[in-house]
Amino acid sequence: MLVKVFGSAVFGVDATTITVEVNIDKGVGYHLVGLPDNAIKESSYRIAAALKNNGYQLPVKKITINMAPADLRKEGSAYDLTIAIGILAATGQIKSEEVSKYIIMGELSLDGGMQPIKGALSIAIKAKEEGYKGFFLPKENVKEAAIVTGLDVYGVENVLEVIDFFEGKGTLEPTVINTREEFYKTLDYPEFDFSEVRGQESIKRCMEIAAAGGHNLILIGPPGAGKTMLAKRLPSILPPMTLKEALETTKIHSVAGKVKETGLMNQRPFRSPHHNASSAALVGGGSYPQPGEISLAHNGVLFLDELPEFKREVLEVMRQPLEDREVTISRAKFTITYPSSFMLVASMNPSPGGYFNDPDAPVSSSPAEMQRYLSKISGPLLDRIDIHVEVTPVPFEKLSDTRNGESSVEIRKRVTKAREIQSVRFENFENIHYNAQMSTKQIREHCALDPTSLQLLKTAMERLNLSARAYDRILKVSRTIADLEGSEKVESNHISEAIQYRSLDRDGWLG
Structure with missing residues (x-):
């Protein structure tokens, strides 16, 4: 007897329906075809034990299983339940x-229990598109799949x-989930809040500007000055994610198997890979390509601590994704x-x-050592970082102050208002949404300077030895x-503040 059951394979962030054809015939044998990997080939042992331990059994007959389309490589153990129900x-x-x-997906334990799978949200979206009645999957993944309405x-x-x-x-x-209710539930309650930061008012201001314009940022300072602490709080002042952004982000994390019980993500992601990360770990890849850290940081923040400690070739692979806002991984097929x-x-x-x-520092370095250390970062990568800021240690008076600073929610309101101005400004451009993405032509159009501001900028570039790229x-x-100030024109005070944020372009840093 021939029976067809349906599973799904995930390629990139999208799913493809897989037809599992099970045919029972005279004879003895178990034949699995359709380009399965080793994890799928081993499924017969898991399936046999799981069925026997629940009062069912594999027939002593010739079992032929085809996974169509047969020319598409299948991977992972998530087809155990599909094949078992087909048999x-x-x-x-x-x-x-x-x-x-x-659609039936899930990895089986030997006692018949279920292990979680990857890409549940992408599979559920595809199942709804193709008109399936429902989707069976492990309970650990049900929250992310239930985001899709109109599918049981x-x-x-x-x-x-x-x-x-x-x-x-x-x-x-x-399982039924009110997607909008889940999305808005904890939107204004970030895990890390700027109100917990003592001192560092100038750095908070700098990070507010970076968040408002989508500018890339580098923090330079001694150990213990608060660089990591401040960076962790940056997502809390970014504009709230839209429902579309939340679905995009959840989809990527679902493919990587990092969602499970959390359901729809409503906080912007913050990714902080270690400096020994490989190129594939950062941009994605592998024999069976998986999203890397830069894709897991989509619509959020990628934090690279101890930047010069990263391998130069690892940092260089980020140059194209920083410009194109996407990364393409090519394989032979x-x-x-x-x-x-x-x-x-x-x-x-x-x-x-x-x-x-x-000279009073515990470990002092000469200017030559500093420049050699800083030169580990390539010019083209540094060129894509708009804001450079020096972080100095917080004095005792600030550390011992018991008063809370301004909350992330209050800062976010100003950031969101500035982003709304930019949305209107760039509404006719498909790939430009905020100031950091402006081309040279748009800079000339939207950043016209009066004679006073122009002279200020000229003087600053000459006296501070700022580079042309600055x-x-x-x-x-x-x-x-x-x-952020609601000003239609760029004025001299705006220029003077922006000049402060180009530390690495000054003589004595990178030359």
Whole structure:
């Protein structure tokens, strides 16, 4: 007897429906075809044990299983439940009429229990698009799949629950989640809040500007000055994610298997890879490509601590994603594109010893050592970072102050208002949403300077030995400062503040 059941494979961030055809014939043998990997080939042992431990069994007949389309590589252990239900239906141990109306996915334990799978949200979206009645999957993944409305999503803990459902013996209720309610539940309650930060008012201001204009940022300072603490709080002042952004972000994390019990993500992601990360870990890839850290940071923040400690070739692979807001991974037979629109925040010590050229510092470094250390960062990468700021240690008087600072929610209101101004400004441009993405033509149009401001900028560039690449960056940042103040024109005070945020362009840093 031939029976067709349906599973799904995830490529990139999208799912493709897989038809699992199970044929029972005379003879003996178990034949699995359709380009399965080793994890799928080993499924027969898990399935046999799981069924036997729940009162069912594999037939002593010739079992042929084809996973179509047969020229598409299948990977992972998530097809265990699909194949098991197909075998039971083909041998008449369960009713088969309803089986083909559902997507069935899950890894089986030897006792019939379920292990979580990856890409549940992408699979659920595809199942709804293709008109399937429902989706069976492990209970740990049910929250992310239930985000999709109009599809019955059943979270199960044991293969017996699925068997009883098709036999009409048990009652299995679909999981229903109010997506909008879940999305707005904790939107204004960030995990890390700027009100907890003592002192560092100038750095908070700098991070507010970076968040308002989507500017990449680098923090330079000695150990213990608060660089990491400040960076962790940056997502809390970014504009709240839209429902579309939340779905995009959740989809990527679902493919990487990092969602499970959390359901819809409503906080912007913050990713902080260690400096020994490889190129594939950062941008994605592998034999079976998976999203990397820059894609997991999509719509959020990628924080690179101790930037000069990263391998140079690892940092260089970020240059194209920083410009294009997506990363493409090519293989011989297919190409996968992952979205990667993120804010880059980096931190670093000013020298190998960790301190500025200060004779009173515990470990002092000479100017030559500092410059050699800083030169580990390539010019093209630094060119994509708009704001450079020096972080100094907090004095005792500030540390011991018991009063709370301004909350992230209050700062976020100003940031959101500035972003709304930019949304209107760039409404006719498909790929430009905030000031950091402006081209040279748009800079000339939206950052026109009066004679006073122009003279100020000229003087600053000459006296501070600012590089030519700093010119456009200063104009972009000054445009954001003007937006935060609600000013239509870029004025001299906006220019003067923006000039402060180009530390690494000054003589004595990178030359």
